[in-house]
Amino acid sequence: MNRFFTYAVSVLVVVGLVIAAFIIANEMFGERIQGTSRTIVGAPQIGGPFTLVNEDGQQVTEEDFKGKLMLVFFGYTFCPDVCPTELNVFSEVMEALGEDAENVVPVFITVDPDRDTAEVIKEYTDAFHPSIIGLTGTPEQITHVKKQYRAYGQAVEKEKDPEFYLVDHTSFTYLMGRDGEMITVFSYGTKAEEIVANIEKLL
Amino acid sequence: MKDIKMIKFPRMVAMALVVCASLAAFPVAAVKAAGSHAVISVENAWARASKVKVAGAFMTLNNKSTSDDILLSASSDVAKRVEIHTTKTVDGVMKMIEMEEGVVVPASGSLVLKPGSYHVMLMGLKHPLKEGDTFAIRLKFKHADEVEALVTVMAAGAMEGMKHEHGSHSMQHKKHKHD
Numbered sequence: 182m183n184r185f186f187t188y189a190v191s192v193l194v195v196v197g198l199v200i201a202a203f204i205i206a207n208e209m210f211g212e213r214i215q216g217t218s219r220t221i222v223g224a225p226q227i228g229g230p231f232t233l234v235n236e237d238g239q240q241v242t243e244e245d246f247k248g249k250l251m252l253v254f255f256g257y258t259f260c261p262d263v264c265p266t267e268l269n270v271f272s273e274v275m276e277a278l279g280e281d282a283e284n285v286v287p288v289f290i291t292v293d294p295d296r297d298t299a300e301v302i303k304e305y306t307d308a309f310h311p312s313i314i315g316l317t318g319t320p321e322q323i324t325h326v327k328k329q330y331r332a333y334g335q336a337v338e339k340e341k342d343p344e345f346y347l348v349d350h351t352s353f354t355y356l357m358g359r360d361g362e363m364i365t366v367f368s369y370g371t372k373a374e375e376i377v378a379n380i381e382k383l384l
Numbered sequence: 385m386k387d388i389k390m391i392k393f394p395r396m397v398a399m400a401l402v403v404c405a406s407l408a409a410f411p412v413a414a415v416k417a418a419g420s421h422a423v424i425s426v427e428n429a430w431a432r433a434s435k436v437k438v439a440g441a442f443m444t445l446n447n448k449s450t451s452d453d454i455l456l457s458a459s460s461d462v463a464k465r466v467e468i469h470t471t472k473t474v475d476g477v478m479k480m481i482e483m484e485e486g487v488v489v490p491a492s493g494s495l496v497l498k499p500g501s502y503h504v505m506l507m508g509l510k511h512p513l514k515e516g517d518t519f520a521i522r523l524k525f526k527h528a529d530e531v532e533a534l535v536t537v538m539a540a541g542a543m544e545g546m547k548h549e550h551g552s553h554s555m556q557h558k559k560h561k562h563d
Contacts (some may be wrong), residue, residue, distance in 0.1 A: 261440030261506070262471045263478045265432050266499050269541025304435040308540035333477055345438075345465060345507045352478040369473065370500075 203258045227355065227363040231326040233290070233318040236303035241316070241362050250364075250383060251357040251378070255332045257293035257348050258305040262291075263369065265309070268356065272310035273373035274380070281384050287313045292334025292350045294323045330355060354378065423448045424489060424525055426533040430545030431504075431519075433537050439463075441504040441521060441535050442497045442545065447489040447528070454486040454526040455495060464508030464520045471500055480505070486526065498544055506523045513537045 183309070228243075235241045252271060256264035271287040278285060289306050291297035294317050295307075302315030327334055334350040352369035356379055364383065367376055429443035447453050458466045467481045487502055489495040497503050504521060506513075513519070517537040524530050538545060 258436045259432070259438050259507075260433065260478075260480070261438045262469070262480065262499055262503050265440070265541055266543065269543060272541050301436060308433060308435055337479075345481045349477050349479045351476055352473060353476060368476065369478065 227330055227366075228357055228361050229329045231322070231329055233316040233322055233326060234299055236299050236306065236315040236317075237313065238299040246288070246357075247272060247361060248288055250358050250359060250380060251361075252285060252287040252357075253290060253330065253355040253357060254288070254353075255290050255292050255327065255330070255334055255351050257291050257334070257350065258297050258301055259293065259345070259348070260350075263352060267352070267369065268306065268309040270354075270371070270373050271313055273300070274376050275310050277377045278380065279375060283382070284384060285312075285380060288316060289313055290316045290323070290326060290330075290332075292323065292327065292332070293336065293348050294318055296321055296322050358383065424453060424523075424528040424531055426523070426531055427522070428545045429533040429535040430538050431506070431513055431535050432542055433513050433515045433540045434509060436508070437509050439506045439509060439513050440469075440499070441506060442499065443504075443533055443535070445489050445495045445496070445523070447491060447495070449491060449528070450491050451527070452491050453489045453528050456486040456491055456524045456526055458504050458521050458523050460506060460519065460521045462510055462513070463492070463506035464510070466521070467505045467507065468502065468503045469505045489525070513538050 212220050230243050232240060232242050252274065254264075254267050254271070256267065258264070268289065269290075275282045275285065275287060287310070289302070291302055297315075297317050299315075299317055305367045306313040306315040316326075317323070323334075326332075332351040332353070334348055337349060339346040354367040354369075354371065354376070356364045356367065357377070358364050365379060367379075425446045425448065427444040427446060429441065431439050431441035433439075438471060445455060456466060460466050468487060469480045470483055470487075472479050472481055482505075483502070487495060495502070515537055519535050519537075521533045521535055522530055523533060536546060
């Protein structure tokens, strides 16, 4: 009885160890594959096709920006602090680039299409730099482009305050390549010089 | 009894003289200071030009008294609604938060309203704010009397107001106070 018990326990321990070894090996192996696929598939996942309305009321798609580098920022015109600050950086970037600026299109995509009509967004972006293009669209088109860029934009208590509601939004600036591929992301507060340096590497 | 009256009388005269003198020198300030000792001054008030319905205004509030005060609210004729906001970043998401309880203006110190931080949010602008324009914002405090700030409109993407004398002046003032 005692002998049988010892035997049974030993067998169980061995089986357990083998299973554990399999699980660990599988996890390590699996993780590595997942990690690799994440970096390969991950980068091009930001960006991609979109259909929006430009500040002149015309429909545009990602094809219209091909061949140029794009600086993309998501915001809204009712934003008095962060958005003007970032658009000021865009303006500094365009000025610093001088003649090279013709290779770059700075784009401001609204996360608040209800209030930001083409007309409103044109007035807004032109106040910072004439080269900045404001894009709006239907709520569906905006939801789609936000998904494409993994951007976030959510109105706060819109029902309670339909005229002056605020919108929480992502504060990243995306640098997109000539084929619409994402090159890098700048966090809010990145100085114009750093963005210019990254752009110049691509010219 | 007589002694007390003797002392009281000159005191009253002295006080009246002080009030008269300050009235003559700073008519508005004197009226305001009469109610309380708390005095808050505004410095370098500026706003960003805006063609849309909102704009942010920024400034430095100097609290000369030895107790903390609270900036409670603001109002202006240029906008339908005026609120005190701050900007916060949470996981890369920008949020503006209304400071419903107000913002502390520290004793013998200042509260700086600047881009990326506290700002006066002007909502529902009645007309566009053009660079070079000036307008008034009235500020209400818990202790100090209401103060009117004269705001200068800077470029749409401006990051600060008029730099020159004003900025360095305030720094000197502060240093003197601490010394």
